[in-house]
Amino acid sequence: MPLKRVVITGMGALSPFGRGVDTLMNALLLGESGVRILPELADIRGIRTRVAALVPGVDPGEIPRKYRRSMSAMSVFAALAAGDAIAQAGLSGEQVRGGRLGVSIGSTIGSPRTTQAFFDDFRTDNSVERMKSGVFFHIMNHSCAANVTHMFGITGRTVAPAAACSTGSLAVGYGAEMISMGKQDFMLCGGADEFHPLTAATFDIMNAASTRFNESPGRTPRPFDRDRDGVVCAEGSGILLLESLDSALRRDAEILAEIVGFASTSDPESIANPNAANIAHCMRQALLDAGIGPAGIDYLNAHATGTELGDIAESEAIRSVFGDRVPTSSLKGNLGHAMAASGALELEASVEMLRREILLPTHNLDHVDPLCASVTHVRGVTRRRVDTVMKNNFALGGVNSSLIIRRFRR
């Protein structure tokens, strides 16, 4: 059975810069930071980080109550981003509802805010008498995916991959494979997460959250920089509309990029720490999937979160696969780490880099750490036509993922 080619025809973004891929790109081009001081973190005993990157200006009220009642913030983000992706792709109502569109959207966990609200109330008198019907629909693991299907009347497949920081990339990769195999013609793919102190604390207790820039939030995180001190947690959603090339051509849809390679590998060395050899293996598997060699990659969008260990391991892995010839940058210096959304948001920006023929630099990379210096870093907005891009994401739990996209050619 010949595999089908898969292209991207729509994208939606809710990022720390607001709504829309253009909004995201404008901020990235200006070198802005979405990281802010979050005063309420100061009220939590034991947490040392005080900064995060939240999505501004979202009006959940634009979603009818019938759909909104089962949504926490992360599903609101996903639903709005999905609607924008569908609109950009120009799918008809019949195409959305007809069974050939599926959903592959994940989050790190179900809504932490609703989970907390439930237990706050439950623990007051050990009672579920005040439990609203929407609680489960907020906290179930496939909340974002299910809410998107309901809001748009989608009747194809629903999958909700969960692999923390790799979720968004995995969701795109698995969605692409379903189209490639002919199981669906269209897939809405990506990830979403809502900020909660639990997420920041997860990194903080492992000494992997940024704590030295609490008074100057725009200076952190600092991927690959010698003064980096950890992750800054963010929230948001990136949703991409994937489609078989046959379908896109039939519809005369604008093709934003083609997905030509995907790999995901497990890293059993450590549940928390990245391993350069296993990261390199994942990238090589993606190259094999695309049927190209390392010389075929023109730009690499790194996972690079600004942690000491992760940035070094990824640098070593990039060096071992590509040498020093591939321009590399991480967008987490601007965006923070939007967890399950990060892979999809960064992929969307990578698609735009292809289309706009520019490369974005790593924000806050002032002095490259000598241990990350084996990589060619993009140091400023660079006008350059690149045709093929690799996008990396690596997750706590040891889940690696690499996607390869290419400028569309018939």
Place this chain on the structure above:
Amino acid sequence: MTNKEIIERIDRSIAEEFEIDPEEMKPEKTLFLDLGLDSLDIVDLVIVLETAFRFKIREEEGIRKIRTLGDIHAFVIQKKNELESIPR
């Protein structure tokens, strides 16, 4: 609390919870067809009423017979009267 006050509180609580235009809150309106509620909303409706009037009604048979907003008014008024007639 007078019956009028009870009805006002019911209408206000329901309109707020389910984002219904207060102008729509007429006794003859059916919950499902006119006000757009569904079975999940009825679960929450019970909690809204229990919270507003500090009673427990989830296990009451009478709830199953409710069709209109007016039915809710009558149900709550009757329940309040029952509770107030119980010697303390």
